[in-house]
Amino acid sequence: xxxxxxxxxxxxxxxxxxxxxxxxxxxxxxxxxxxxxxxxxxxxxxxxxxxxxxxxxxxxxxxxxxxxxxxxxxxxxxxxxxxxxxxxxxxxxxxxxxxxxxxxxxxxxxxxxxxxxxxxxxxxxxxxxxxxxxxxxxxxxxxxxxxxxxxxxxxxxxxxxxxxxxxxxxxxxxxxxxxxxxxxxxxxxxxxxxxxxxxxxxxxxxxxxxxxxxxxxxxxxxxxxxxxxxxxxxxxxxxxxxxxxxxxxxxxxxxxxxxxxxxxxxxx
Ligand code: FE
Numbered sequence: 001x002x003x004x005x006x007x008x009x010x011x012x013x014x015x016x017x018x019x020x021x022x023x024x025x026x027x028x029x030x031x032x033x034x035x036x037x038x039x040x041x042x043x044x045x046x047x048x049x050x051x052x053x054x055x056x057x058x059x060x061x062x063x064x065x066x067x068x069x070x071x072x073x074x075x076x077x078x079x080x081x082x083x084x085x086x087x088x089x090x091x092x093x094x095x096x097x098x099x100x101x102x103x104x105x106x107x108x109x110x111x112x113x114x115x116x117x118x119x120x121x122x123x124x125x126x127x128x129x130x131x132x133x134x135x136x137x138x139x140x141x142x143x144x145x146x147x148x149x150x151x152x153x154x155x156x157x158x159x160x161x162x163x164x165x166x167x168x169x170x171x172x173x174x175x176x177x178x179x180x181x182x183x184x185x186x187x188x189x190x191x192x193x194x195x196x197x198x199x200x201x202x203x204x205x206x207x208x209x210x211x212x213x214x215x216x217x218x219x220x221x222x223x224x225x226x227x228x229x230x231x232x233x234x235x236x237x238x239x240x241x242x243x244x245x246x247x248x249x250x251x252x253x254x255x256x257x258x259x260x261x262x263x264x265x266x267x268x
Contacts, residue, residue, distance in 0.1 A: 001192060006199035009187035014091040014098070016046045016186050017252025025188040028200055036207040036225045040247040041184060048184035048248060049206045050215035051222045053147040053241065054096050055180060056171040057132050062141040070174050071100065071181070074142060075115025082141030083119040084131045088267035089259065092128070092146060092183065097262060098254035099181045099246055106257060113265035124268060129153070136164040146183070151220035151234035172241040179244035183251070185221060 008019055019025060025045035033047055041048040056068050067078060074083050086093065101109045121140040131143035132153060150170060153161045172180045187206070189199040205211055212223035216230035223230065262268075 003190065003192055004194065005190055006193040006195050007187055007202055008190055009185070011052075011183075011185045012091040012095060013048075013184055013186075013248045013251040014095050014255050016184075016188070017249070017255065019188070020046060020252070024190055024192075026191040026193065026196070028189050028203060030200055030204055032204045033207055038224065038226070038245075040245050041186075041224050043249050046186055046188035047203060047207070048186040048224050049212070050185045050219070050224060051182045051243070052184070053172070053180045053182050053243065054092060054144055055147050055150065056142055056173050057135050057145055057150065057168045058142045058171060059135050059138065059140070060167060060169050062138065065169055065171055068142045068171055070177070071096070072112060073173075074144070075112045075119060077115075077118070079119045079142060081119065082121055083116060084121050084134050084140030084143040085116070085124055086127055086131060086144075087124045088113075088262035088265075093144070093262070093267075094255055094258045095183050095251045096144070096181050097258035098251045099178075099244060101254040101257055101261070102246055102250045103178050103244075106261065109258075110261045110265060113261050113267050117265050117267050132168060133164055136167040147238065148220035151232070151238065154234040154237060155220070155232075170238070174244070175242050178246075179242040182243045184224075184248055185215065185219075186248075 010016060027045045037047055058065060058068050097109060100112055128145035128149045132145055132149060134140045135143050153165050174180055193199045207225055209228050212225050212228040213230060215221045216223050216235060217232050220232060220234055
């Protein structure tokens, strides 16, 4: 209530949904935001400005890419002792789980979580970059990571990063079915914003071609505005993929269930 802020910006649909639940956002009606941002990437009071994908990296030495083409494959006993992933309490994994619940229902989602846990190479630890490095080091055969961490390593000129990327391959999961799970960076105007008109203008600016290029070229994420041309060699090299176009509000809806299922499955 005492915040001087006009806007709240953050990453992950789970966190944005939490802000919505706490009623900190004010609804925004903007023709510009409605026409520039696809419907599944906005709500009445918060908007996605960039997307990131949750992808699979695998060890070229230890795994054939055909063994890990889907999120389900990571729970297949074939990959026993080979899977690395960060904590199940992290929003990136909670949102992935929420998408699985939305597509397949709770029972299948729990079977998946238990299969993942049974396949762990080690107890979850570290961030996504740590998982990629652990795959390169041979500690794990496959791992889950957000796409921009891969793109960041691809753009790095540090010899140790170049070596890491030589050892790992990349898979877009679920290309034959639901598409790869995507999450977002986004934000909204605060109910308590002292400068409401300027706040809406700023949100509209974030959907402009110029600002959309910052997300792509600066943070290696994809613009939500389709027509924006980006200049990012790593995104170019990663190429096109089929993204899951589940409405982002759905990811929000299943966050609590996602955590309960991870807890039951022992995915700490
Ligand atoms: Fe991150």
